[in-house]
Amino acid sequence: xxxxHDAPDDPENLAAFESRLAANDRxxxxxxxxxxxxxxxxxxxxxxxxxxLMGALPEREWIPRAPTLSRKxxxxxxxxxxxxxAQLLYRVAEDLGKPRAQMIEELMAGTSKFHNVFHYxxxxxxDVAVIQLFVDGAAMQTQGxxxxxxxxxxxxxxxxxxxxEDFHIRLGLDNxxxxxxxxxxxxxxxxxxLNRWWEPLMHFxxxxxxxxxxxxxxxxxxxxxKTNDELRQQFLRQxxxxxxxxxxxxxxxxxxxxxxxNHYAYTEPDWDVFKRVSRGExxxxxxxxxLRNRYHAQHRWVREAVARWEMAA
Amino acid sequence: MNLGEIxxxxxxxxxxxxxxxxxxxxxxxxxxxxxxxxxxxxxxxxQFARRDPCVNLWxxxxxxxxxxxxxxxxxxxxxTDKSYRFGGSYREQQRVYRRR
Amino acid sequence: MTGLWAAPDAPxxxxxxxxxxxxxxxxxxxxxxxxMLGHRHSEWTGFAPDIxxxxxxxxxxxxxxxxARILYEQVAALDGTVPDTLxxxxxxxxxxxxxxxxxxxxxxxxxxxxxxxxxHADAVRLAALAASPLGSFAALAKTLQREEKYHLxxxxxxxxxxxxxGGESRARLQVALDxxxxxxxxxxxxxxxxxxxxxxxxLHRGPAGQAALWAATVGPRLGALGLEVQVDQAVLAAAGxxxxxxxxxxxxxxxxxTSVWRTDPRARW
Numbered sequence: 001x002x003x004x005h006d007a008p009d010d011p012e013n014l015a016a017f018e019s020r021l022a023a024n025d026r027x028x029x030x031x032x033x034x035x036x037x038x039x040x041x042x043x044x045x046x047x048x049x050x051x052x053l054m055g056a057l058p059e060r061e062w063i064p065r066a067p068t069l070s071r072k073x074x075x076x077x078x079x080x081x082x083x084x085x086a087q088l089l090y091r092v093a094e095d096l097g098k099p100r101a102q103m104i105e106e107l108m109a110g111t112s113k114f115h116n117v118f119h120y121x122x123x124x125x126x127d128v129a130v131i132q133l134f135v136d137g138a139a140m141q142t143q144g145x146x147x148x149x150x151x152x153x154x155x156x157x158x159x160x161x162x163x164x165e166d167f168h169i170r171l172g173l174d175n176x177x178x179x180x181x182x183x184x185x186x187x188x189x190x191x192x193x194l195n196r197w198w199e200p201l202m203h204f205x206x207x208x209x210x211x212x213x214x215x216x217x218x219x220x221x222x223x224x225x226k227t228n229d230e231l232r233q234q235f236l237r238q239x240x241x242x243x244x245x246x247x248x249x250x251x252x253x254x255x256x257x258x259x260x261x262n263h264y265a266y267t268e269p270d271w272d273v274f275k276r277v278s279r280g281e282x283x284x285x286x287x288x289x290x291l292r293n294r295y296h297a298q299h300r301w302v303r304e305a306v307a308r309w310e311m312a313a
Numbered sequence: 314m315n316l317g318e319i320x321x322x323x324x325x326x327x328x329x330x331x332x333x334x335x336x337x338x339x340x341x342x343x344x345x346x347x348x349x350x351x352x353x354x355x356x357x358x359x360q361f362a363r364r365d366p367c368v369n370l371w372x373x374x375x376x377x378x379x380x381x382x383x384x385x386x387x388x389x390x391x392x393t394d395k396s397y398r399f400g401g402s403y404r405e406q407q408r409v410y411r412r413r
Numbered sequence: 414m415t416g417l418w419a420a421p422d423a424p425x426x427x428x429x430x431x432x433x434x435x436x437x438x439x440x441x442x443x444x445x446x447x448x449m450l451g452h453r454h455s456e457w458t459g460f461a462p463d464i465x466x467x468x469x470x471x472x473x474x475x476x477x478x479x480x481a482r483i484l485y486e487q488v489a490a491l492d493g494t495v496p497d498t499l500x501x502x503x504x505x506x507x508x509x510x511x512x513x514x515x516x517x518x519x520x521x522x523x524x525x526x527x528x529x530x531x532x533h534a535d536a537v538r539l540a541a542l543a544a545s546p547l548g549s550f551a552a553l554a555k556t557l558q559r560e561e562k563y564h565l566x567x568x569x570x571x572x573x574x575x576x577x578x579g580g581e582s583r584a585r586l587q588v589a590l591d592x593x594x595x596x597x598x599x600x601x602x603x604x605x606x607x608x609x610x611x612x613x614x615x616l617h618r619g620p621a622g623q624a625a626l627w628a629a630t631v632g633p634r635l636g637a638l639g640l641e642v643q644v645d646q647a648v649l650a651a652a653g654x655x656x657x658x659x660x661x662x663x664x665x666x667x668x669x670x671t672s673v674w675r676t677d678p679r680a681r682w
Binding site for chain 1: 448452455456458459460462463464465467468471472474475478479481482485496497500501520521574575577578579580581582585666669670672673674676677680681682
């Protein structure tokens with residue numbers, strides 16, 4: 001089923017919908033909703049699901065190399081959660097009108113996006129710590145805020161997702177602390193990872209929001225709850241102190257707390273890089289999609305077998 | 314309303330219900346894609362019961378679930394005074410009862 | 414020294430040489446099996462054929478690695494070391510896992526066939542331990558059995574569906590079975606001194622009896638699904654995992670597995 005962006009909505013329904021949302025009511029899958037609302041929710045949740053599925057890849061590279069048995073089990077459990085989140089999110093997206101198999105095909109074909117932060121390599125074991133603590137920490141800001149999304153099925157799964165993300169962040173902190181308090185080589189490896197991940201983290205929440213009718217609508221409909229800048233500041237307030245507490249460096253000489261303005265001042269990251277990565281031109285964009293496609297192709301016969309079994313069942 | 318109407322592939326999407334202890338009712342916790350009910354139970358176990366323990370799981374095909382419409386939610390709330398159905402409305406009796 | 418050896422109900426024989434060594438060898442072999450298979454299963458995390466099975470197999474991987482750790486704890490207690498040292502600080506020829514568990518994942522058919530054959534064998538092996546009159550030994554086996562029950566459920570569900578789907582699916586299953594069968598039978602290759610444990614009454618059933626029970630369990634089920642196995646005694650005799658003979662797959666696996674740990678074995682990770 002294709003979603004029409006410009007299908008005119010019945011004005012009476014639209015007015016009723018707007019007033020319901022204004023009264024803090026939420027929307028369920030089978031209820032009437034403006035075509036635009038459906039399309040925006042689907043786009044957001046499909047991309048979120050894609051990001052969980054692709055976000056599993058950088059860390060999963062380190063599962064075979066995890067340096068202790070308990071690190072290995074915990075890392076499998078963590079990556080497993082991300083795959084599980086993709087399952088929950090595709091299910092929510094599906095009821096907005098697109099079958100899961102089609103969404104997977106779109107991801108494989110590169111016609112739907114996944115989050116910028118997952119287009120980068122995970123070069124060392126310290127990258128695992130940085131991803132778990134800071135990438136998941138950043139994701140927690142967005143996901144936490146969206147628990148008050150107007151789309152009820154999304155808000156509901158985000159409760160469970162945030163509960164599990166909390167485990168990821170604590171696990172990340174444990175990994176981070178172990179390396180930060182470890183040998184000089186471990187500390188150097190950690191600082192190097194932090195240096196490489198800082199720009200992707202500053203890109204994480206997207207560019208500064210420009211006032212626009214689109215943004216106004218997204219906020220009014222509670223598909224977006226906080227602005228990109230609010231989320232970025234929230235992230236910095238929570239995580240800059242963690243970096244400093246363990247004697248690590250924030251790799252931005254321009255970063256400082258601006259007391260009068262009550263926020264962190266920072267050096268603008270390169271937004272052209274952000275745009276390139278968004279277009280799928282990041283350092284690992286192609287390789288990660290290729291890898292996923294390779295397994296997807298390898299499993300074709302399994303999907304066919306399951307389909308035959310479904311017919312027989 | 315049949316939930317299969319809004320769920321693509323409803324025959325192979327199963328709602329999962331989890332019972333935490335025998336003192337609890339089964340609660341809907343999510344769904345799985347599976348070719349049949351037996352496989353749905355196998356897969357539901359790890360997707361919905363891998364952290365917190367439970368004692369029982371149910372799976373139900375989406376196309377087999379019928380539901381009221383949210384448009385009719387007002388029907389599910391009393392419109393007129395039904396306070397007489399609640400113990401809290403009988404204050405004097407409550408006071409006497411509690412004293413015993 | 415803690416562990417099974419020091420359990421209050423541990424018989425006198427466990428306090429001296431040969432029986433104790435035999436028990437150590439058995440537990441080490443089982444631990445190595447679980448670690449290798451858990452490691453291989455975890456290589457599917459993120460790449461299984463469907464999302465739900467990815468989650469399920471990732472749990473099974475965690476269980477197997479967890480079982481390895483529990484078993485290593487017993488061996489480590491005797492050796493005066495720790496589980497991670499046993500897992501990360503041995504050369505390939507010091508591992509005692511059956512070759513089946515170290516083989517690369519191959520396709521989903523091989524993964525399912527291997528898991529199915531292994532989990533049935535593990536069930537027989539654990540039943541022999543669970544029936545041990547040594548209470549602490551039996552309790553350990555029963556703990557592992559609780560999780561293995563789900564592994565069997567998952568393996569059976571996939572195995573029967575892939576077989577029932579016919580066509581390419583069934584053909585791949587048969588190829589995988591041809592590849593895995595002899596390696597699976599070698600799971601029962603005796604560990605040094607294992608017959609002594611039977612004689613001591615610590616183990617309910619010896620390797621030959623376990624192998625026969627396993628074959629009597631999986632054989633008819635394969636037959637019912639129309640799958641065939643070739644029993645080649647010569648191949649069985651060529652097993653050797655329990656004596657430290659392995660394939661290049663194990664060397665590669667360990668190279669990768671220990672690569673971070675090796676950068677500084679004395680560091681905390």
